[in-house]
Amino acid sequence: MTITKRRIDPPTGRVTVGKGQLVRITVTSDVPDELHVHGYDLGARLPAGTPGSVEFRADKTGLFEAETHETELVLFQLVVR
Template identity: 95%
Template sequence: MFVRTPAFRTSAALAASVLTALLLTGCGQGDDPSVATPSTPPTSAAPPSAATTSPSASAIASTPAADRQITVTIAKRRVDPPTGRVTVGKGELVRITVTSDVADELHVHGYDLGARLPAGTPGSVEFRADKTGLFEVETHETELVLFQLVVR
């Protein structure tokens, strides 16, 4: 006879949750792929003597410069610059920054990267373009294609 203990039920529930999360990954209207909060450049712990330095200055100094900075603004469902293709070289460090007038979510297909876009606040993703091909960069809620990223 097999007896189901509370520990067994907890393990089974955890396994079911993990399986459900894995099945729901992929691009879709309701998914949440590797979503980051609006990015703030990473900062390193500073010694107490560096307390006079402003946080933004130390954050900028510790962030490596992107090889390619792509900036997009969305206002009244209009994408600026207009939707098109942006080409980058394989291996380049790419930073995409998007500011939207409505809350949304940025998603980079193929790299499965995303960022929340609170209304009026820039959100960014940064990644090494290590996969060649054509990748759509879009918003999920408003379903706007921002541009197509070409990595060569």
């Protein structure tokens, strides 16, 4: 994903994965920020213009938001079934 002038590409939506699946989220932001995945309490620094990523096993079922902390943008909702 990329964030430019508070616009997210691809646009915000839902991403569905199966329980136990390996998930990697990579984000590049035009301003310094922090990526956070709720429910999994994972985060990554996002230096301006440099990709930041988290990788984890989706071992909890439910609906979890991935967002930025400083700009408070919801990147997407992760659905784990």
